[in-house]
Amino acid sequence: MQNRVYVLLNSPNVPSVEGDVICADAGIKFADGKKQKIVAVLGDFDSFDGRCEFETVRFPSHKNMSDGVICADYAAEKGYGEIVFCGVTGGRFDHQLSNLSLLKYARQKGVKAFGYDVEDGKALYIYFAAEPISIDVKAGDIVSVMPFDSVTVDGADNLEYPLDNLTITSSDLSRGLSNIALSDGKVSLNVVKGEAFVFRYAL
Structure with missing residues (x-):
């Protein structure tokens, strides 16, 4: 391969x-x-x-x-x-x-x-998540979670706003908008149900 x-x-x-x-x-x-x-x-x-x-x-x-x-x-x-x-x-x-x-x-x-x-001169990375996922980040990067239909995230590491047992649906996309990476390294999202797109805007 x-x-x-x-x-x-x-x-x-x-x-x-x-x-x-x-x-x-x-x-x-x-x-x-x-x-x-x-x-x-x-x-x-x-x-x-x-x-x-x-x-x-x-x-x-x-x-x-x-x-x-x-x-x-x-x-x-x-x-x-x-x-x-x-x-x-x-x-x-x-x-x-x-x-x-x-x-x-x-x-x-x-x-x-x-x-x-x-x-606008800045990198954007987009991922599809149907299970727990980890992505590379730098401190201050914007991370948004947008459901394919609906998604439940129960826990996230290295984000300013907690995502504990949070279900985001297509009728309320704003729940997953504009989180912020706290430090260089990884952001981990524990996707336990459903599917989502994860957007990382590198700053």
Whole structure:
């Protein structure tokens, strides 16, 4: 099994990365062939004409999956053990919601995944959690927990506001907003029921 691959989505929030890269359609705009190994460019090419020096695979424009899903499937088939989706946020809001679901989709394919974006010059990391999870943080980082539908967290380490036997639902998302990492190291969330996205805004 190979290690990590970056999937570049078509978003202004794609960061600069180094390593193996799969581009989702016009995500090729954000690729740098000098720093990256461009494995393939995949999609229906509705936002990119498909002409480039790298391997391209064109899919029908009438399809029942996004270009991001196509890239996740391709990465899993190639044996990558971890996918970093870049450009999850930014662009059309419905696309952002669809991009978030890629983290759960990859997990169901047996591949680790997280999101990595840059917003206003600052790094944003996004994780999918359906069980206890630990993430790297620096003191002062903002950590938000957003349920997929509902999620129960019973305990958290290294956060300013306690999350003890707290159930957050989609009708009250504010309960999980804007917690703060107390020190450099790890934030651990004891997810005991349900599923959530965990956002880390690095300061």
